[in-house]
Amino acid sequence: MGAGFTVGPTGAGRRDQEECMAQIIAEVSRTFNEYLLLPNRTRTDCRPAAVDLRTPLVRHRAGEASAIELHAPFASAIMQAVSSPELAIALARNGGLSFIHHNQSIEEQAAAVRKVKNFKAGFVTSDTNVRPDDSLRDLVGLMGRTGHSTAAVTHDGSATGRLLGLVTSRDFHPQRHDLEGPVSGRMTAVSDLPHAGVDVTLSEANARLWEERLDCLPVLDDEGHLQHLVFRSDYADNKRFPNQVVDADKRLRVGAGVNTHDYRDRVPALLEAGADILCFDSSDGYSDWQAEALTWTKKHYPEIPIGGGNVVDGEAFTFLAEAGADFVKIGVGGGSICITRDQKGIGRGQASAVLDVAAARDAFLERTGDYVPLCSDGGLVEDYHVALALAMGADFVMMGRYFARFDQAPGAKIPTRDGFVKEYWGEGSNRARNWQRYGQGGQGLVFEEGVDGYVPYAGDLNEGLATTIAKIKSTMVSCGSVTLPEFQSSARLTLVSEQSLQESHASVALRDTSGTVA
Numbered sequence: 001m002g003a004g005f006t007v008g009p010t011g012a013g014r015r016d017q018e019e020c021m022a023q024i025i026a027e028v029s030r031t032f033n034e035y036l037l038l039p040n041r042t043r044t045d046c047r048p049a050a051v052d053l054r055t056p057l058v059r060h061r062a063g064e065a066s067a068i069e070l071h072a073p074f075a076s077a078i079m080q081a082v083s084s085p086e087l088a089i090a091l092a093r094n095g096g097l098s099f100i101h102h103n104q105s106i107e108e109q110a111a112a113v114r115k116v117k118n119f120k121a122g123f124v125t126s127d128t129n130v131r132p133d134d135s136l137r138d139l140v141g142l143m144g145r146t147g148h149s150t151a152a153v154t155h156d157g158s159a160t161g162r163l164l165g166l167v168t169s170r171d172f173h174p175q176r177h178d179l180e181g182p183v184s185g186r187m188t189a190v191s192d193l194p195h196a197g198v199d200v201t202l203s204e205a206n207a208r209l210w211e212e213r214l215d216c217l218p219v220l221d222d223e224g225h226l227q228h229l230v231f232r233s234d235y236a237d238n239k240r241f242p243n244q245v246v247d248a249d250k251r252l253r254v255g256a257g258v259n260t261h262d263y264r265d266r267v268p269a270l271l272e273a274g275a276d277i278l279c280f281d282s283s284d285g286y287s288d289w290q291a292e293a294l295t296w297t298k299k300h301y302p303e304i305p306i307g308g309g310n311v312v313d314g315e316a317f318t319f320l321a322e323a324g325a326d327f328v329k330i331g332v333g334g335g336s337i338c339i340t341r342d343q344k345g346i347g348r349g350q351a352s353a354v355l356d357v358a359a360a361r362d363a364f365l366e367r368t369g370d371y372v373p374l375c376s377d378g379g380l381v382e383d384y385h386v387a388l389a390l391a392m393g394a395d396f397v398m399m400g401r402y403f404a405r406f407d408q409a410p411g412a413k414i415p416t417r418d419g420f421v422k423e424y425w426g427e428g429s430n431r432a433r434n435w436q437r438y439g440q441g442g443q444g445l446v447f448e449e450g451v452d453g454y455v456p457y458a459g460d461l462n463e464g465l466a467t468t469i470a471k472i473k474s475t476m477v478s479c480g481s482v483t484l485p486e487f488q489s490s491a492r493l494t495l496v497s498e499q500s501l502q503e504s505h506a507s508v509a510l511r512d513t514s515g516t517v518a
Contacts, residue, residue: 028349029349036504037478040478040481045482046477051476053071054484055373055484056070057069057305058373061371067305068245068253071244073484075375075398076091078101078398080104083101085100085116087403087406090462096465099277099279102257106265113273114127118146120251120252123228124229126228127148128148128151129159129161136186153183154226163226165189166193166218167188172186205219205230215233216232258306259282260293279309285329286315294325306325307328308325309375310377310378311328312356313348313356315360317357321372325372326373327372327395329377329398330350330354332378333346350376350380351388358394376392377397378400383472400424404422404455422454423454424453424455479492
């Protein structure tokens with residue numbers, strides 16, 4: 001080692017006071033592939049059905065519950081190719097959370113947030129409203145924009161106007177009925193509609209839906225003004241997806257990404273749209289710009305939780321935690337479409353990064369009494385890598401490639417000779433044109449930090465995520481744990497050699513689907 005280099009512990013160490021030379025961190029940068037979990041004793045009460053995957057999403061005081069919890073430790077990446085409203089809906093139904101990407105206009109991102117928030121609820125504020133003299137053509141266009149098949153007909157076309165009737169997509173056919181005709185000609189008048197008063201409870205409303213065989217129950221005030229709608233489909237949805245992550249009004253939760261450039265305009269618009277949580281998204285979050293943006297947001301909108309990142313060491317975690325971050329994302333250069341390490345030579349193996357930041361998180365908790373959740377973002381190639389990240393101290397994981405494979409992701413599904421694939425591109429690619437995120441100077445990407453490619457198509461998210469969750473629960477059972485805190489406190493990890501990694505894989509000839517030996 002040359003003169004002037006100082007070897008220090010992970011995430012720490014001191015520069016030689018007499019030499020201006022680089023500091024060398026002694027620890028090897030390691031990936032999840034280099035570790036395995038050792039089984040612990042499995043108790044008789046330790047079964048997959050008993051495993052509870054709830055995990056905190058935002059900062060909270062020691063001994064208190066987090067204001068927002070995930071029911072499954074998964075978030076989707078803040079990427080164009082991943083976090084569409086459709087994927088956000090599917091993931092929230094399964095206990096996780098999506099962050100709608102910010103590489104779009106403020107208006108477009110806010111509209112995507114609204115689409116998720118308006119998907120379902122207990123008492124719904126109607127967003128598909130018409131006047132009685134509006135044309136059926138107007139109604140068709142409105143239904144297309146909102147994605148809803150039931151419209152409230154009010155005297156002024158507002159969500160709280162005096163209710164005159166309801167009209168659904170079953171009440172008319174665009175090719176059978178005159179689309180220039182008025183909505184009033186096809187609606188069911190309020191006099192023929194069962195409805196409830198504002199004192200009705202959600203339980204009572206749901207009971208009426210079933211007892212009276214209704215699809216929708218309007219809730220009106222004493223003057224007949226519409227207050228809410230209650231749908232039978234939402235009740236059925238709750239039963240089908242018991243682990244949904246919802247807010248106090250039974251609406252699905254959704255997050256949104258923000259950058260450090262236009263956050264003063266973007267943050268209030270996203271909050272008005274109903275975003276439950278925000279996250280500053282950067283390939284390198286250890287910066288004064290992000291600290292200033294966090295401080296500004298916490299000052300002006302203290303009610304909204306907001307995460308920070310990305311970081312790879314304890315010093316950077318503490319920097320963002322002290323700036324007010326409500327959770328911190330870990331990972332630089334480990335994503336499957338990320339080439340930041342190739343291009344800039346910065347980053348760290350994801351396993352080393354998670355272990356180091358988790359130690360800093362625990363020290364911050366001891367010092368301040370605040371628990372700041374950690375998100376492991378990147379480097380998760382296999383399902384078991386998720387279990388390793390959680391065991392090492394992450395509270396939840398964020399994935400891009402994993403979710404980009406599913407039907408609900410926005411990438412096109414393309415047939416190939418070997419089967420279907422889905423488009424997947426990085427935020428640092430020319431296709432994404434997310435130059436603000438990477439801060440290379442100028443008004444465009446000078447060089448790419450991500451690639452544009454494909455991932456194998458994996459079908460429906462509901463089925464794919466269920467399989468991954470089943471594997472994680474089985475791993476936890478083998479490690480003698482039924483909760484994530486128990487898993488983290490008792491997990492034992494061992495480093496693996498190249499030979500032991502090879503030993504992990506099947507070593508027999510495999511049959512193909514035709515029955516011949518491959």
